[in-house]
Every structure is written in structure tokens, then in C-alpha cells.
Amino acid sequence: MPEFPTPHRSLRLGVAGPVGTGKSSLIAMICRAMAAEIRIGVITNDIYTDEDARLLRAAGVLEPERIRAIETGACPHTAIRDDVTANLAGVEDLEADFDPLDLVLVESGGDNLTATFSPALIDAQIFVLDVAGGGDVARKGGPGIGRADLLVVNKTDLAPYVGVDVEQMISDAEAARDGGPVLGLSRTDEASVARLRAWLLGLLEAHRAGAHEPQDPGPMAPHFHADEDGGYVHSHDEKHGDGGHSHGHEHTTGEHSYGAHSDARGHAVSGHDEHRHAEAVADRASGGATGGATVGASAPVSDQLSTADTLTASGRG
Numbered sequence: 001m002p003e004f005p006t007p008h009r010s011l012r013l014g015v016a017g018p019v020g021t022g023k024s025s026l027i028a029m030i031c032r033a034m035a036a037e038i039r040i041g042v043i044t045n046d047i048y049t050d051e052d053a054r055l056l057r058a059a060g061v062l063e064p065e066r067i068r069a070i071e072t073g074a075c076p077h078t079a080i081r082d083d084v085t086a087n088l089a090g091v092e093d094l095e096a097d098f099d100p101l102d103l104v105l106v107e108s109g110g111d112n113l114t115a116t117f118s119p120a121l122i123d124a125q126i127f128v129l130d131v132a133g134g135g136d137v138a139r140k141g142g143p144g145i146g147r148a149d150l151l152v153v154n155k156t157d158l159a160p161y162v163g164v165d166v167e168q169m170i171s172d173a174e175a176a177r178d179g180g181p182v183l184g185l186s187r188t189d190e191a192s193v194a195r196l197r198a199w200l201l202g203l204l205e206a207h208r209a210g211a212h213e214p215q216d217p218g219p220m221a222p223h224f225h226a227d228e229d230g231g232y233v234h235s236h237d238e239k240h241g242d243g244g245h246s247h248g249h250e251h252t253t254g255e256h257s258y259g260a261h262s263d264a265r266g267h268a269v270s271g272h273d274e275h276r277h278a279e280a281v282a283d284r285a286s287g288g289a290t291g292g293a294t295v296g297a298s299a300p301v302s303d304q305l306s307t308a309d310t311l312t313a314s315g316r317g
């Protein structure tokens with residue numbers, strides 16, 4: 001019997017982070033640790049395949065029908081931030097088919113440090129780094145590292161093999177987050193998995209009590225889109241479709257499988273025909289103000305739940 005009744009819709013939790021940092025593994029970990037006590041569904045995003053969903057189904061972490069795949073056909077961030085239509089429909093279908101659900105996990109395709117979920121799609125988000133990506137990554141900042149509800153430094157068991165000082169990496173991450181929660185995690189470290197579970201149970205409780213307010217970690221840094229006119233710098237901070245934003249060129253519908261749609265808030269959103277992220281160009285255009293330092297979103301969940309210290313104290317080293 002699930003611990004929580006479900007008077008409201010499920011908590012929608014996004015999991016984002018660079019390629020291969022362990023997003024699917026973290027979702028499998030949550031399912032294994034919690035499927036006996038809460039009702040879970042999963043949506044995965046891959047660019048060209050349904051590989052992540054197939055792997056999760058094969059791992060037997062949930063009934064296969066509760067794991068659904070979305071093929072974005074484009075850069076993963078387009079489907080979790082720019083135009084969330086397909087994901088939102090996927091989440092709502094899952095919630096309707098398995099009503100009631102307590103938790104829907106939405107895994108982004110692996111992207112880069114700038115990709116975050118739109119709060120139109122999810123209620124909270126985890127950003128996943130791993131030690132194998134290098135100890136300095138946590139210092140690089142960006143909206144996910146700086147302002148996701150939880151930053152996970154994953155695969156801590158690999159630290160000795162890749163020459164990373166986990167304690168330093170976590171402390172760098174905490175500094176980048178103004179004290180927001182950071183969790184050192186490894187599938188081989190049961191105590192770290194227990195801390196992840198405790199954080200999530202606290203978040204569920206806050207969501208159910210109406211005490212959790214979804215935060216937007218902030219838009220991607222302005223970036224460069226190449227097109228036949230020579231390209232343009234594009235900021236996701238601008239309002240789409242309501243007079244505040246114009247690409248100044250036509251997208252050719254056939255060139256992108258994601259197309260132009262409306263997002264959950266009714267904004268007309270242009271599809272992205274070709275993404276070439278040239279952040280150096282964007283940096284120059286924005287006077288160097290990229291996503292990492294521009295928005296100071298608070299982290300209300302961490303106020304009520306495990307603090308960064310609690311989460312990391314025994315996860316270090």
C-alpha cells in the first residue's frame with residue numbers, strides 16, 4: 001500500500017545532465033528504492049531511439065507499461081524547455097492511464113551544461129554530473145548546476161580511478177549553488193542512495209502539502225543558430241510569440257522533426273532547424289552574462305528538507 005494518498009496530481013520530477021552521467025541509472029535507483037512505497041511512472045527522452053526506456057524496462061525496475069519513451073528528433077533541450085508539448089502529453093497520458101501516480105520521472109536526453117527543464121513541464125529537477133566528467137565541471141556553473149532543486153555528483157566510486165577529489169568537487173558545487181543541496185551518489189554506496197530517497201520523500205511531502213513551489217533554474221545561455229542568412233544569436237530568456245521575440249527568419253518545417261508548436265503556456269514556439277551552440281559568440285553578444293550568474297532562484301525544498309550539509313556530509317570521500 002503506497003505511503004501517500006494522491007489528492008493532487010503526481011509530482012513531476014525532471015532528471016537532466018550531460019551525456020552518460022548516469023540519469024537512467026539514477027531513475028532505476030529511485031524505482032528500485034521506492035516502487036514498493038509510491039506509485040511511479042517514467043518518461044524517457046532520446047534523440048533517435050527509445051534506448052533508455054528499453055534499458056529501464058529490461059532492468060525490470062517497474063512494470064514495462066509504466067515506462068514510456070519520447071523520441072525528440074532534435075537537441076534534447078528543445079523537448080524539455082523550448083517546446084514541451086510531446087513530453088507534457090506523455091506525462092498526462094501516463095497519469096491518466098495509471099491514475100493515481102505519486103511520481104512521474106522525466107529523463108532528458110543527455111545534453112550540455114545549459115539544458116534545464118521548463119517549469120511548464122516539471123515541478124522540480126535534478127541535475128546530474130559525474131566524477132568521470134572531471135572534477136572541475138562543478139565549477140563551470142550554468143543553470144542546472146547553479147539552480148536545479150538537487151545537484152547530484154554521481155559515480156563517486158570511480159573517483160580514485162579518475163583522479164578526482166570528491167570532497168573538493170562537492171564543495172565547488174556547493175559554492176556554485178549558494179548552499180543549495182548537493183548529493184554525492186554511487187550505486188555502490190547504499191547510504192548515498194538512502195539520502196537520495198530521503199530527499200525525494202521530503203520533496204513529495206512538500207509537493208503534497210502545497211509547500212513546494214516550482215523554480216525555473218533559468219533559460220539557456222543565448223546561443224547561435226546557423227541558417228541560410230548567416231545565423232543569429234538566440235536567447236531563450238525572450239518571450240516567444242507574444243511580440244517579445246522574433247527570429248527574423250523563416251524555419252523550414254521539413255528540416256526539423258520537432259516542428260513549431262505552442263508550449264504549455266500557449267506561447268508559439270519556433271522549432272529549431274539546426275542547433276550550433278557557440279557560447280563564445282553568445283557570451284560576446286550578451287556581454288558575458290551567461291546563465292550561471294544571472295538568476296538567483298531560491299531553493300525552497302532545501303529549506304524544508306535535507307540541507308546541503310546533510311546530503312553531503314557522509315557522501316564525501
Ligand SMILES: Nc1nc2c(ncn2[C@@H]2O[C@H](COP(=O)(O)OP(=O)(O)OP(=O)(O)O)[C@@H](O)[C@H]2O)c(=O)[nH]1
Nearest residue numbers: 018019020021022023024025109110155158186187
Ligand atoms: N561506476 C559507476 N558507474 C555508473 C554509476 N551509475 C551509472 N553508471 C554507469 O554509467 C554509464 C552511463 O549510465 P546511464 O545511466 O546510461 O547514463 P545516462 O546519463 O542515462 O546516459 P545518456 O542517456 O546516454 O545521456 C553506464 O555504463 C552505467 O552503468 C555509478 O554509480 N557508478
